[in-house]
Amino acid sequence: MPIPDPIAIRHGDRLALSRALTAVENNQPESRELLSALFPFTGQAHLIGITGAPGTGKSTLVNQLAKNLRREGHPDHPPQVAIIAVDPSSPFSGGALLGDRIRMADLAGDESIFIRSMASRGALGGLAHSTASFVTLLDSAGFDLIIIETVGAGQAEVDIASLAHTVLVVEAPGLGDDIQAIKAGILEIADIIVVNKADRPGADNTARALRVMLEMAQSQTSGPQGKHISKDPCVPSTSAKPATAAWDPPVHTIVATEGKGVQAVIEDIQRHARYLKGSGLWRQKEATRLRRDLEALIRDTLVNQWQQRRDQDQFEQVLADVIQRKYSPVEAVEKLL
Numbered sequence: 001m002p003i004p005d006p007i008a009i010r011h012g013d014r015l016a017l018s019r020a021l022t023a024v025e026n027n028q029p030e031s032r033e034l035l036s037a038l039f040p041f042t043g044q045a046h047l048i049g050i051t052g053a054p055g056t057g058k059s060t061l062v063n064q065l066a067k068n069l070r071r072e073g074h075p076d077h078p079p080q081v082a083i084i085a086v087d088p089s090s091p092f093s094g095g096a097l098l099g100d101r102i103r104m105a106d107l108a109g110d111e112s113i114f115i116r117s118m119a120s121r122g123a124l125g126g127l128a129h130s131t132a133s134f135v136t137l138l139d140s141a142g143f144d145l146i147i148i149e150t151v152g153a154g155q156a157e158v159d160i161a162s163l164a165h166t167v168l169v170v171e172a173p174g175l176g177d178d179i180q181a182i183k184a185g186i187l188e189i190a191d192i193i194v195v196n197k198a199d200r201p202g203a204d205n206t207a208r209a210l211r212v213m214l215e216m217a218q219s220q221t222s223g224p225q226g227k228h229i230s231k232d233p234c235v236p237s238t239s240a241k242p243a244t245a246a247w248d249p250p251v252h253t254i255v256a257t258e259g260k261g262v263q264a265v266i267e268d269i270q271r272h273a274r275y276l277k278g279s280g281l282w283r284q285k286e287a288t289r290l291r292r293d294l295e296a297l298i299r300d301t302l303v304n305q306w307q308q309r310r311d312q313d314q315f316e317q318v319l320a321d322v323i324q325r326k327y328s329p330v331e332a333v334e335k336l337l
C-alpha cells in the first residue's frame, strides 16, 4: 500500500492517518520519510501517559478523560483527543486489547476522538520509539491531547510513560498494590496518582499509603531546609525524573466506571501543563524525550548495520571459541568488530 501524503495527514484525513500508523507499525521503510516530513510540525500536543498494574481501570479512566476533555475549551473548537493503547505483550493488535476496544466503544461515535492500539515488537528503536513515531503522526495531525495507555509491568512501560509530559499512575485497592508500585519504580514517574475503584473497600487506605510513600520519597530528594532541589532547568540531572522535583504529585480517589472524581483529575492534568510551561520544564522534558529517542535509534541503527554486514561463519567460529574458553566475550567482541 502506498504511503500517505503528509499534507493529507496534516489536514486531518483520518484514513491517511490510519494508514500511516500501520506503515509505522510495520516498520515500512517509506514511513521514515513520512515521519521526517511531518516532524517539523510537531511539538504542540500535550502528551498524557497512563500506566498502572493490569486491570486497575486505566482504559475505563482514559475513556472518561477523553469524554470530559472534549467538553473543555471553546464549544466550536473542542480539543482534539487521540488515544494510543500500547500492548507490549502481544505481537499483534488484538488479544488483550480487544477488551479495550469494547470498553472504549462508546467513544467510537465521537469523530474527534481517535483511538488506536499499538503492538510492535522488535521495531527499530524499540517500543518506545514506535510509540514516539505514533505521537509524531498524531501531533502533526493536530491532536491537542494524546493519551498513551500502557500496562505498568516493566521498564518498557516506564520508558513509554516517560515520553509523556504528564504521567498518571493508576492504582486500585487490593493486595500489595502499593508495594508493587515501588518495585516497578512507577511512583517515581508519577505526576498524578489515581486510586481507582473507590466504590470498593480499601481505596482510602491505599490512597493514604501512597501519600505516605510519596512524602518519604520527597523528603529524600529535598534539600536541608526541606525545599526541593534541582528546580533549575539549566541544571542537568541524571535522575529518572529531573523535571518535576518541585511538583507534589496529588493523589485522587475515583470511581472510573461512574466518572466520579474524573473532573478533578482533569483539573490537575491542566494545572500540571501550566506548571510545566510556566517553569520551562515543558521544553526540558521535550529535550530529554528527544535525546532518549535519538540515542535508542542510534543504538539500534548501529546494531542493525553490524548485523547486516557480519560474517555469520566467522561469528559462529568465534562463539565456538568463546564456549571452549579460548577467549573471553570481551576479546571476542574485539575480534568481531
Ligand SMILES: Nc1nc2c(ncn2[C@@H]2O[C@H](COP(=O)(O)OP(=O)(O)OP(=O)(O)O)[C@@H](O)[C@H]2O)c(=O)[nH]1
Pocket (backbone or CB within 6 Å): 053, 054, 055, 056, 057, 058, 059, 060, 061, 096, 099, 103, 151, 196, 197, 198, 199, 200, 254, 255, 256, 257, 258
Ligand atoms: N468496581 C469498579 N470496577 C471498575 C472501576 N473502573 C474499572 N473497573 C472495572 O475493572 C476492570 C478492568 O478495567 P479496565 O479499564 O479494563 O482496566 P485496565 O487497567 O485498562 O486493564 P488492562 O488494560 O487489561 O491492564 C473492568 O471490568 C472495569 O469495569 C471502578 O471504578 N470500580
Ligand SMILES: [Mg+2]
Pocket (backbone or CB within 6 Å): 058, 059, 060, 100, 149
Ligand atoms: Mg486497558
